[in-house]
Amino acid sequence: MKVKIVPSQHAFEVAAGETVLAAAIRQGVGLPYGCQDGACGACKCRSIEGAxxxxxxxxxxxxxxxxxxGFLLACRAVPLGDLVIECPELPAAGMFPVRKMPCRVISLRRAAPDVVIMRLQLPxxxxxxxxxxxxxxxxLRDGTRRSYSMANAPDSDRQVELHLRHMPGGRFTDHVFGAMREKEILRIEGPYGGFFLRDDSPRPVVLLASGTGFAPVKAIIEAMRERAQRRDTVVYWGCRARADLYLHDWIAAQADELGWLxxxxxxxxxxxxxxxxxxxGLVHAALMSDLPDLSAHDVYACGAPAMVEAAQRDLVxxxxxxxxxxxxxxxTPAQS
Ligand code: FES
Structure with a gap:
C-alpha cells in the first residue's frame, strides 16, 4: 500500500497493519509528530482519498x-488501501534514521531535589x-518506553545528556533515583520528534520551558552557540521555586556571554x-506581558502539557x- 502526501507529492510504502507514522519514520519521511501515542495531536493530517x-x-x-x-492521526491510522493525505512535511534535513542501541550510564548527578542529570555513552x-x-x-524490560529530550547538542564524544524528574511510585524513575548506578546498561531508540530549530527562519526566537522541559532548550542553545548564529533569542524558564531552576547559573552565564541571548x-x-x-506567576503569562506582539517571532515551547497547551492557545x-x-x-511526559 502507498501513502501519498500533498502538497509535497512524496509517496511511501506502508506494510500491512503498519500505521502511517511508523512507516514514515521507518523510511525517513518527515511527517510531524510527538507522542506516537494518540495523545498529543501533533501528527494530525487530513485524508483526501482512501480508507x-x-x-x-x-x-x-x-x-x-x-x-x-476527514482528519486522522498518522500515529493511529492504518491504511486499508492506497491513501492520500494532506500534511506539511518537516524539512528534509530533519529526518535522521531511527536506531535502537544499548548505552552505558556514565554519570548521574542530582541537580535539584527531584531532578537528575544523566549522561549516557553511546556505542x-x-x-x-x-x-x-x-x-x-x-x-524497558517489559517493552514499555519512556521518552526524554536530549539536553546537549550532538557532540563528537557520542554522549547524550538527559534531565529526569522523579515521579514517585513510577517504576523507571524510582529506579533512576534509587538503585541505578553508573555503568548500568540501558536500551534506547531514537532520535524522535520534530522539535528542533528551523534554521531557514530569520525571525527572533522565543524558547519557552517549564521544569525539565528546559532540557531540549539547553540543547538548542548549545547548537546555536556552536553555529555562531545571531538570531535574537530569549529563554523564559518557569519553575515552582528557586531550587527547581536546576541550571540557573549555566543559562545565566550563557546569557552574559552571548550577546544574542x-x-x-x-x-x-x-x-x-x-x-x-x-x-x-505563570511563565507564559510573563512572556505575554513582555512581548504582547509576537507576530514577528518563532516560539518553541516544551514542558508541562498544561503550560504548552495554554501557551499555544493564548499566544496565538x-x-x-x-x-x-x-x-x-x-x-507525553514520562509518568513513571
Ligand atoms: S497523537 Fe500522533 S504523535 Fe501524538
Whole structure:
C-alpha cells in the first residue's frame, strides 16, 4: 500500500497493519509528530482519498468534528488501501534514521531535589545523529518506553545528556533515583520528534520551558552557540521555586556571554527563603506581558502539557503569533 502526501507529492510504502507514522519514520519521511501515542495531536493530517482504520486515541488529540471533516492521526491510522493525505512535511534535513542501541550510564548527578542529570555513552560503532531538541526513548524490560529530550547538542564524544524528574511510585524513575548506578546498561531508540530549530527562519526566537522541559532548550542553545548564529533569542524558564531552576547559573552565564541571548526565569511559588526578587506567576503569562506582539517571532515551547497547551492557545489568540510559528515538544511526559 502507498501513502501519498500533498502538497509535497512524496509517496511511501506502508506494510500491512503498519500505521502511517511508523512507516514514515521507518523510511525517513518527515511527517510531524510527538507522542506516537494518540495523545498529543501533533501528527494530525487530513485524508483526501482512501480508507483507513483509526486505533484508540485521546479526544483532545482529535475532536469528533475534526474526524468528521476527514482528519486522522498518522500515529493511529492504518491504511486499508492506497491513501492520500494532506500534511506539511518537516524539512528534509530533519529526518535522521531511527536506531535502537544499548548505552552505558556514565554519570548521574542530582541537580535539584527531584531532578537528575544523566549522561549516557553511546556505542562507538553506531552512527547516531540527531537535531538539538529531539528525544530518545528508553525501552524497558517489559517493552514499555519512556521518552526524554536530549539536553546537549550532538557532540563528537557520542554522549547524550538527559534531565529526569522523579515521579514517585513510577517504576523507571524510582529506579533512576534509587538503585541505578553508573555503568548500568540501558536500551534506547531514537532520535524522535520534530522539535528542533528551523534554521531557514530569520525571525527572533522565543524558547519557552517549564521544569525539565528546559532540557531540549539547553540543547538548542548549545547548537546555536556552536553555529555562531545571531538570531535574537530569549529563554523564559518557569519553575515552582528557586531550587527547581536546576541550571540557573549555566543559562545565566550563557546569557552574559552571548550577546544574542536573554534569560528570564519565572517562579510560580517562590519560597520565603528563596529571597526571590525576579518574575513570578505563570511563565507564559510573563512572556505575554513582555512581548504582547509576537507576530514577528518563532516560539518553541516544551514542558508541562498544561503550560504548552495554554501557551499555544493564548499566544496565538492574544499575541498575534501565527499558528504555524508555534513549535512544541508534544511527547507525553514520562509518568513513571
Ligand atoms: S497523537 Fe500522533 S504523535 Fe501524538
Amino acid at each position: 483507513f482504520e483509526l486505533g484508540g486515541y485521546q479526544p483532545k488529540a482529535l475532536s469528533d468534528a475534526e474526524r468528521e471533516k 562507538a560503532n553506531e552512527d547516531f545523529r540527531y537535531h538539538a531538541g529531539q528525544y530518545i526513548q528508553f525501552i 536573554r534569560y528570564v526565569p519565572v517562579l510560580s511559588e517562590p519560597k520565603p527563603d528563596d529571597g526571590w526578587t525576579g518574575r513570578t 489568540a492574544r499575541c498575534a503569533l501565527p499558528a504555524d510559528r508555534f513549535f512544541s515538544d508534544a511527547f
